[in-house]
Amino acid sequence: MKKRQMYFRMIIASLMRRRSRMLVALLSIAIGATVLSGLVTIYYDVPRQMGAQFRNYGANMIFTAADQKFTLEDVRQGTALIKADQLVGVTPYRYENVRIHESPVVAAATDMTSVQATSPYWHIEGEYPSSDGQILVGAGLAESFNLKSGELLEVSYTPAEMASGDETIQDNILEFEITGILDTGGSEEDYLYISLSDMESLTGDAGDIDIAELSISASSDELSDYADMISNTVSSVNARLVKRVTASETTVLTKLQALVLLVTVVVLALTMICVATTMTAVVTERRKEIGLRKAIGASDSSIIKEFLGESMMLGGLGGILGSVLGFIFAQQVSIHVFSSSISFMPALVPVTILVSVLVTGLSSLMPIRSATEVDPALVLKGE
């Protein structure tokens, strides 16, 4: 007991006496540990965060009718099978042929709030419709018919019975206020967009859904599992992956992950070697002390034990400091780059501490051994 107390007293006294130099060593270990814990945290979090960025590409799964039509209730049943935190958005679409200025055009009825989640790339000149009676006009149509936001637009719908020749039924006509012009660079520019309830009043029937777009942040394997599960469980829905989005996402995300992994490995390796050389220098400096101890009769093993204890204590301290700093760094990166916070990984703390203790221990072991092997007289003489 007494011996152990003495051992710790010696280590602590040695650390305290040589405060400035030990601080230098501690700083370097702490930096190594910070890099370790920070980069590993980022490496594990990047796929999740980047995956969220890839949702900018819009829907990666679509529901279509298995045979004829399906309803909002079927969509709800289908989406209930997807984990809530993975589901970015669900947007139902119902397409009908309507007429504006006596020309036939396609009107899509949809949910204007969820469309902003599933198609974040839509550029609206103006505003999204916020209430019934408002309409979004595709840029192509707006140019053809010379429509501007703020204007009123009459949309007429010919019920199916009239088309069949029954003259007694009139066109249904509704007047909408144009709130915005939609610019996507794609086929959406040739459609009108109204709310589902407006479409109901226009057509006079509750109607079914033609297609539902889903944006899910999950890997492509998980996505195809979901698609199979939904198609099997909800009989009226056929869930399919949007291959263009899922396949490309897998390709790019794999590359990005590999990039962060390699960068992490290179930076870690170089930083750890840096820590090791600093520790080696700090120990080498104390050859004289080792010589003196040997001269007054200390055994090699006791010297090695003491020096190792000292550097490993530094390693542990540096590891703790680095874990905290590394998490702060990863958190800052996450907030600045992805504007979301990062989850703390408790398992990383013992790993960081262990690695710093090992690196410092190993890197000081070599110079200590070489110092103890030399004749104390030579070391003390300064050769």
Next chain:
Amino acid sequence: MFFRMIRGTLLRQWKKMLMIAFTIALGASLAAAMLSVMFDVGDKVNQELKTYGANITVVPKSASVLNELYEVEGGQNTGAYLREDELGKIKTIFWAFNIVDYAPFVTVNSTLDDGSEVKVIGSWFNHHMELPTGEQLDAGIAGLRSWWEIESGDWLDEQSHNQEDSAMIGTALAKKLNLSVGNTLHVKGSDGEKNFKIIGIFDAGGEEDDQIFAPLNAVQDLAALDGCIDSIEVSALTTPDNELAEKAAKDPSSLTVSQYEIWYCTAYASSICYQIQEVITDSVASPVRQVADSEGAIMEKTQLLMILITILSMIGAALGICNLVTASVMERSSEIGLMKAIGAQNGAISGLVLTEIFITAVFGGIIGFFAGFGFAQIIGHTVFGSAISMKPVVIPIVAILVILVTLAGSIPAIRMLLRLRPAEVLHGGH
């Protein structure tokens, strides 16, 4: 004498000096590797994002107006077309180098033998071009539809001899008609008919699964559309949009002359669109928001991420070097004490120690720079399968970093040692 002393130190204490040089080389290589990767990551990721397909579409100027007002009732498209002979001009615009792939499209509604309607789309598959600049380019949908899965057969090669009348068909259509590779499919267009030999069956996971893709000229023959194309899809490397680009996209004439020049000479999607419109007669080129905007977002995030990791590793490298330099100067306390004892001036001692460390630092820095560039190449080849290009700006940044860090590491240590009294130092007291 000064130089002899320095040479003496370097030779006598070569082990210690080698250690310093090694650490400086490590730090410099870390900084050089990370900076090279950081500066190039935008281009590399941009290249990867090309798997999402075209980010610019070009259509005839009057297409939408004509289609909407006069033609929907008629059903057949006879309106405006782009000219096939102008396709090559796309590779002559200011940002030609940024255009990685493009393909023309012409769509003809045709009937099959069983009377069903089908869309036949003419395009380039693997169109090999020798450009006047000496560059070579393989353009076509093989690159622009990278997500297509070829279920059987192969990509069509329209420039090989016997494939002029070949076609690739979607998996849904193949299933419906019970066709497989090698079969012939008879298609009747408005002004001609053809027997297409099926070369490949693809799964696109979209509406293209019900369509037929054939070489451009073969499809033009179906509807007597010689030299006409409906649209062009262009895949270009672009810079994420900023305020200037957004303003210019609305109306380029609202810019001042200098703003216009900056905009025109930056690879924004809108300026590339503008340049394409300049060379293709009566065309409207517009960015595909789904691809262009997402690309911008992902590139920005990746770049920012790499910048922050680079800053962390530079701080790590800097402090690592700083520590070791301080430790090695402190170690020489007795030597400096001795020099002072025999009458050396403070300035002379500082000069001597600094010069020694600087020689070591330059030596280590140069080795480190090349090693770091090597690390960057390893990263580039493993991750992206291509070399990381060397940006000249990395050299001064690494050089300044090494110099500053060495100074910051050695000056405080030297000053501290100079303040000590020679007798105490030599005596060995702390």
